[in-house]
Amino acid sequence: MPELAEVEFFRKRWGAGHGAKVLAVRLHEGKKVFRGTSTALLKKKLTGAMLLGSETAAKQMLFRFSGGAWLGIHLGMSGALRVEAPDYVAAKHDHFILVQRQRQLVFNDPRMFGGVLFATGPKPPAWWTRIAPAILSKTFTVEAVANFLKRRARAPLKAVLLMQERFPGIGNWMADEVLWRAAIHPKRLAGSLKPAEVRTLHRECRNLCRIALDTIAGQGRYLPPNLNHHIPPSWLFWHRWENGGLCPRTKKPLVRAEVGGRTTCWSPARQKLR
DNA sequence: CCAATTGTTATTTA
DNA sequence: ATAAATAACAATTG
Numbered sequence: 001m002p003e004l005a006e007v008e009f010f011r012k013r014w015g016a017g018h019g020a021k022v023l024a025v026r027l028h029e030g031k032k033v034f035r036g037t038s039t040a041l042l043k044k045k046l047t048g049a050m051l052l053g054s055e056t057a058a059k060q061m062l063f064r065f066s067g068g069a070w071l072g073i074h075l076g077m078s079g080a081l082r083v084e085a086p087d088y089v090a091a092k093h094d095h096f097i098l099v100q101r102q103r104q105l106v107f108n109d110p111r112m113f114g115g116v117l118f119a120t121g122p123k124p125p126a127w128w129t130r131i132a133p134a135i136l137s138k139t140f141t142v143e144a145v146a147n148f149l150k151r152r153a154r155a156p157l158k159a160v161l162l163m164q165e166r167f168p169g170i171g172n173w174m175a176d177e178v179l180w181r182a183a184i185h186p187k188r189l190a191g192s193l194k195p196a197e198v199r200t201l202h203r204e205c206r207n208l209c210r211i212a213l214d215t216i217a218g219q220g221r222y223l224p225p226n227l228n229h230h231i232p233p234s235w236l237f238w239h240r241w242e243n244g245g246l247c248p249r250t251k252k253p254l255v256r257a258e259v260g261g262r263t264t265c266w267s268p269a270r271q272k273l274r
Numbered sequence: 275c276c277a278a279t280t281g282t283t284a285t286t287t288a
Numbered sequence: 289a290t291a292a293a294t295a296a297c298a299a300t301t302g
Contacts, residue, residue, distance in 0.1 A: 003280055032298075059281080077281050078299080093299085111298050113281055155292060164282085172280045261293070263279085 002059060002075040004135075004169030005212035010081040011061045012217060017051050017083070017098065017105050022065070024099040031095050032112040033076075042118040045069040046098065051105075057131040058168030068120050072128060073107060076114030082106045132168040135209045145202045146195070153191025157201075159260025160190045167205065173237060174212065176265050178204050180236045180247075185271040186259045240265035 002010065025043045027034070049065040056062075061081075063071040073081070084104045090097055096107040096116050107116065119125035133139040148166040152159075161167050161175035170178070179186050182204040184197060193201065215230050231237050236254075239245035245254045247267035256265045 006280080074281085077279070110300065111279085111281095113297070115282095152291080159292080162281085174280080176280095262281095 002079060003171035003174050003212075004056075004059065004209060005216035007059050007061060007075060007169070008056045008213055008217035010075065011054050011056045013083055014051075014054065014061075014063065014081050014105050016103060017100050018053060019051070020100045020102065021048065021050050022046050022098045022100060023048075026090060026097040026099060027116075028090075028095040033095050033107075033109055033115050035115065037116055037118050041120075042071075042116070045118070045120060046071070051098070051100075057128070057134065058164055059171070060128070060131060062124060062128050064124075068122055070119045070121070070125055070128065072115075072117030072119075072125075074115045074117075076109060076111065078111040079107065079109035079114035082108060132165050134168060135170070135205050136213075140202075140206065142199055142202045145205075146198045149190040149193060149198060153189060155190050156187050156260050157184060157190055157193075158186035158262065158264050161205075162260065162262065169209065170205070172262050172264075173240065174208060176240060177212075177236050178208050179271060180265075180267055181208060183270050185273045186264045186266050187273060236265065236267070 025046050027039055027043070029039060045067060046065060046069060049067050049069055052064045052066060054061060054063045059074060061073045063073070065071065073079075075081075084106050086099070086101065086103060088104050088106070090106070091108070093110040094106050094108050095112070098105040117125075117127055119127070145166070149160065152163070157179060158175055161170050161178060162172070176186070178201070182197070182200045184193070184201060234248050236248065239248060239254060240256075246252065247254055247270060250267055250269040252267065252269035254265055255268050256263060258264065
């Protein structure tokens, strides 16, 4: 499920544990989510440590602990973070749990495409700092997008939008939503866009990220109980998977097909191949 | 049994 | 050599 705004939503959930100590670490040893990570070191360093704070970048989260410990979590395709009661008993796919006095912070991931990273030191580790700067940062300029599209000239736009090195945090549904809002066909080749279309694409990337973060991750104190709860029906989001779905803007039928290796939904009346 | 799934990476192909 | 396409990963659901 998780793309940019959903990842932020889940990070805020674990925010309930900020300022509290970790009494114990429970994990499913040997599971794929720990590939490349020393669970022994992780348990040793996190047990007794205080969860100090956290941040989100692209589809990843970084949790900072006392003693110079850094925990990275990627939710993959099916990961989620939850908060459970202190007496909660881990279910089958609850691969990683931080036990605190008042709650348990649970990482659940049935398909295990996600992962848990760990590092120690005074500064955030390289696997965190090398994540591309956010779409909502100053560095995400029209020129940067134009240059990237030029280098990926022969790839369909849908595939290009999924490339994390330039569009960090964008996933399948957000890519479709951006192209739909920009009224650009997902099969258009990246090199074929006119300057005005590049500007539109750039603008709608930023717009969607901003609106999705507001809508899904919530503002400040408030968190919706269900992360999709407040997505309005005017978005493509709700219609992209329904058979016989209609475009919320044109009221004409939507189409689904594989583009760039992923199932893609678009509104032919609005997004022309030309 | 077959096909599907909101992600990433290694391998193969062009 | 570079970039695009494909396969693989794992579990579950329809």
